[in-house]
Amino acid sequence: MKQMTYGEAIREGMRIRMREDENVCIFGEDVGAFGGCFGVTAGLFDEFGDKRVRDTPISEGVIIGCAVGSAATGLRPIAELMFIDFLTVGMDQLVNQAAKMRYMFGGNISVPMVVRLPGGGGVSAAAQHSQSLEAWLTHVPGLKVVYPSTPQDALGLMLSAIDDEDPVMFVEHKAMYGMKGEVDDVIVPIKLGVGDIKRAGTDITVVATGKMVHEALKAAAKLEKEGISVEVIDPRTLYPLDKKMIFNSIEKTTRVVIATEEVKRGSFAGELAAMISESCFFNLDAPIKRVNALDTPIPFAPNLENFVLPNDVDIYNAVKEVMA
Amino acid sequence: MKISNETIIEMYEKMVKIRKFETRAMNLFAEGQVGGFVHLYIGEEAVATGACESLRDDDYITSTHRGHGHILAKGGDMKYMMAELFGKETGYCKGKGGSMHIADATKGILGANGIVGAGHNIATGAGLGIQYKGTDQVCACFFGDASTNQSTFHEGLNLASTWKLPVVFICENNGYGISVSQARHQNITDISQRAVSYNIPGITVDGNDVFAVFEAVQEAVARARKGQGPTLIECKTYRWRGHFEGDPTVYRPEGELEQWKKKDPIPRVEKYILDNQVMTQAEMDKLNEKIDALVEEAVDFALASKFPDISSAVEDVYTDIVEEGRSR
Structure with missing residues (x-):
């Protein structure tokens, strides 16, 4: 390493x-x-x-x-x-x-x-x-x-x-x-279309991309202390997409939050939500929840930008809502 | 420049091939046998022919929506072209491209293109590939007058000239961007003037004179092969048909087409051939008959071919993924 x-x-x-x-x-x-x-x-x-x-x-x-x-x-x-x-x-x-x-x-x-x-x-x-x-x-x-x-x-x-x-x-x-x-010291290519379980869990699945993977891991650590076991899945490639990994996880947890940094409107997160509802509807015990940026351009002032972009707190809140 | 009889005959044959192929395509469209958007090259045959005569099989071209002439001049096979126009599985693109998107990698044809101006940058990229590998190939980029108003024209010529890439930019100035005349779409008459901006040679030639086009492109190709960078060649010509088949061409001033028909590039070559005894009339007639037969063979081939299997609709989006189909 x-x-x-x-x-x-x-x-x-x-x-x-x-x-x-x-x-x-x-x-x-x-x-x-x-x-x-x-x-x-x-x-x-x-x-x-x-x-x-x-x-x-x-x-x-x-x-x-x-x-x-x-x-x-x-x-x-x-x-x-x-x-x-x-x-x-x-x-x-x-x-x-x-x-x-x-x-x-x-x-x-x-x-x-x-x-x-x-x-x-x-x-x-x-x-x-x-x-x-x-x-x-x-x-x-x-x-x-x-x-x-x-x-x-x-x-x-x-x-x-x-x-x-x-x-x-x-x-x-x-x-x-x-x-x-x-x-790893031994360097191997990662096949496109193969996701990665960044944290294994049993109660709820969080599908996250890019930097939101880390926000999700932060939220998961906090939630664990409250007795909620979060599985964090990083698809790593958005196309081809490892649907199987996502669907299998949801079958197990029956709940899902999708976290991406995009604005929500027309997002890839929306596509994920649609796929999940088409394929996993009867496995779900709660509605799908998305965590994204607000539907605005990204502002300059740090406090505004911070408010517009999604973070670990938003994921934490979303998980609590879906688990309620 | 002395042009050999062999070259003259070859160019004559190609021009006639294009004219006859296009005329047949025109009729097939009118009969409803060929659908979609069909943009015909009739009247502009001397440009593609004169230009491609200086190219080798391993040279590249980028083409346009009005691409049949370029494909034929670069050595494309009429049978596979006609089959593609019909949307048949034996077509160049297995029926997925149609008239506007014919490509043949084995002949260096990087595809006809439905986006006006897209070729400038792709040709520049092909030029980069050639220079990178250190071969003496070239890429000829065909485009229309209206495409020189797209940002790609500036981007491509700027980079190709800065990096001295082996690209020959060949503008087919047929006087119109669809219905808008050149005078209404740009503030210049000679597009070759724009070469000044890139510090490269720019030349305007009579695009209905196949010898003039040949000579200009030959010089530009020689420069490109020697690593001296791109050239902008403007060929002034005219399309006899509308922008696409079905275009009523109400935008043309009365008599304009007739004036240009008097400058038809094919009789001009025929006259030269007879005057200089390159061929006899009987030999030319025979050649014409041979081409008529080739065109009919191509149509027969297309008609006899099957439409592609619907399963192929989800293939070739990627090299290693077949998309989901549907049950129907």
């Missing part, structure tokens, strides 16, 4: 594959000598040079488009968008190009590309640099969506994302880059 931060783990995953495969390359805004806005690519420019770690213009459409075109012609690019919020500028290349090419061309062309997408709030970055836009991506057939919550998962999932033959959206929570965690 060794200690690694979440950001270092993402970097390590990229470094491992870059050492093994000449066709793996990185491009994005300030990813070169500058090391990326959050320092995630630091050192890779020195190791691999400017051919494989390239600074692009501030031009998100061509960053994603370049990933599509170079993936379709034999590279395995990793494109970094500085913030997931900037997806808007390059969305056509993702939604109408990357996601569609394989299908609409009848399997003729594949686009093995990774797009790194720092998301999430909590750092006073305000409305255009704090969003959790996972649902925009999970809504699009043809994209795979990954969202690790720990360094171990970040590393294992990055390896699988690079190995994948389809476009993989790699969502990262920017407030977790410095978070430390243990990483």
